[in-house]
Amino acid sequence: MIFSHHFRFVTRRLCYHTAALLLVSLFCIISTYYVTEELLTTPKAFSNSRLNFKRYEERGTDTHHQLDESITGNGTVVKNNDSERTSLNREYSSKELKRTVNVDNTQYQSLLNDTELNEIGSKKIPTTKGEETTIIDIDKVQLPINILYEKLTLVTCFSQNHFQEGLGFIGSAQHQMPNKTIIVYDLGLNEDARKMIRSLCNVRLRQFPFENYPVHLKRLHTFGFKATIINLALNEFGVIYYGDASIRFKKSLLELLPACVGHHGFLGQIRCFDPKVPHDSKNGCYHDYHLTRNEMYAKIGVNKTDYYNANYSSPALSGGLMLVVNSTTVQSKIMKPWLRCSMDVTCIAPNGANLGNHRFDQSALSLTVFKNLRGEWTFDNDPTPIHNAVVSVQRGTNGYNWHPKSCS
Numbered sequence: 001m002i003f004s005h006h007f008r009f010v011t012r013r014l015c016y017h018t019a020a021l022l023l024v025s026l027f028c029i030i031s032t033y034y035v036t037e038e039l040l041t042t043p044k045a046f047s048n049s050r051l052n053f054k055r056y057e058e059r060g061t062d063t064h065h066q067l068d069e070s071i072t073g074n075g076t077v078v079k080n081n082d083s084e085r086t087s088l089n090r091e092y093s094s095k096e097l098k099r100t101v102n103v104d105n106t107q108y109q110s111l112l113n114d115t116e117l118n119e120i121g122s123k124k125i126p127t128t129k130g131e132e133t134t135i136i137d138i139d140k141v142q143l144p145i146n147i148l149y150e151k152l153t154l155v156t157c158f159s160q161n162h163f164q165e166g167l168g169f170i171g172s173a174q175h176q177m178p179n180k181t182i183i184v185y186d187l188g189l190n191e192d193a194r195k196m197i198r199s200l201c202n203v204r205l206r207q208f209p210f211e212n213y214p215v216h217l218k219r220l221h222t223f224g225f226k227a228t229i230i231n232l233a234l235n236e237f238g239v240i241y242y243g244d245a246s247i248r249f250k251k252s253l254l255e256l257l258p259a260c261v262g263h264h265g266f267l268g269q270i271r272c273f274d275p276k277v278p279h280d281s282k283n284g285c286y287h288d289y290h291l292t293r294n295e296m297y298a299k300i301g302v303n304k305t306d307y308y309n310a311n312y313s314s315p316a317l318s319g320g321l322m323l324v325v326n327s328t329t330v331q332s333k334i335m336k337p338w339l340r341c342s343m344d345v346t347c348i349a350p351n352g353a354n355l356g357n358h359r360f361d362q363s364a365l366s367l368t369v370f371k372n373l374r375g376e377w378t379f380d381n382d383p384t385p386i387h388n389a390v391v392s393v394q395r396g397t398n399g400y401n402w403h404p405k406s407c408s
Contacts (some may be wrong), residue, residue, distance in 0.1 A: 030184035134238035153237040157185035158245040171402025201407040223347040223361040227342040244320035259383040265325030268317040288316040292363035293348035312379040319362035333372035
């Protein structure tokens with residue numbers, strides 16, 4: 001009797017538990033159905049579900065195929081609210097902020113959502129060709145200098161007649177910044193030169209796609225290719241140092257980044273300021289005012305008389321060396337207008353233009369900066385001495401003397 005009573009008690013408990021489990025299972029099935037239905041009918045969620053993110057956990061991967069942009073450490077984020085700025089400290093892990101980009105600049109993979117990208121001031125913006133642009137909005141967000149330096153990529157370009165000179169750019173960069181990627185755009189090298197460049201450590205050789213641009217870019221003496229190369233690299237990497245083949249590095253570019261950030265993300269070399277002083281007492285240069293065709297003034301929209309009378313605020317910039325962060329200010333005020341002129345042969349190389357009366361890309365850059373960022377650089381706040389302490393220009397020198405390092 002006692003056994004029978006105990007058996008019925010246990011049987012009832014098992015039935016209760018079984019019923020409860022069945023109810024829970026039914027609830028899970030129904031919930032899963034509705035959640036799945038919501039994902040499949042919400043365009044944004046469906047789009048996000050198709051992303052296939054890859055994590056690259058090892059450093060030192062081949063940046064010819066991908067750019068490993070790891071951002072770590074304490075980031076101070078400053079958000080603009082008109083004139084009021086508020087600081088936000090946040091710890092960014094390498095897994096949160098690691099992203100890759102392929103060499104063709106057509107596919108970007110990110111572990112960041114749009115909110116995180118905006119918080120750190122780096123975001124991807126589609127362009128008219130279906131590519132994407134790396135924008136680092138340092139005017140809205142303060143990023144630590146070491147993060148910008150980690151993103152920094154070195155860029156140069158040369159044809160066969162500057163090949164030996166270009167080896168000095170590579171060798172001095174390898175010596176001062178041994179872990180930095182160097183992008184070399186081929187403007188007309190022979191196969192032996194290409195083979196040697198491909199063998200050099202951290203160097204990636206790229207053929208410049210002349211076929212995608214106006215025919216005058218093939219005439220190298222118009223220098224229309226230069227703004228194009230700078231903009232291509234800037235949109236891909238976000239932070240670049242562009243230098244002609246004659247540039248030699250004396251120190252790490254890390255020292256230049258604070259001055260660059262202080263001017264919206266652009267640091268050039270200012271040769272002189274006042275057109276009224278043909279041989280400027282500060283730098284001993286002949287101002288671009290005297291070496292720019294009238295057609296370029298008209299195309300860019302600068303009044304020549306106004307430029308002449310600007311009272312030491314008409315910087316004559318070199319076209320062959322610059323540290324650039326791809327901020328919205330740099331894109332809107334410098335790169336787009338400069339590129340627009342470079343694409344128009346009547347602007348970059350008007351009829352009758354030659355190096356004796358016109359400075360092509362250099363003149364276009366100086367006029368663009370004067371028009372859109374007038375007063376940003378003056379005789380009194382000129383960062384050129386800082387720039388000159390880190391890099392030098394050595395034209396016509398034998399780059400083999402810098403012993404470029406081979407890794408193959």
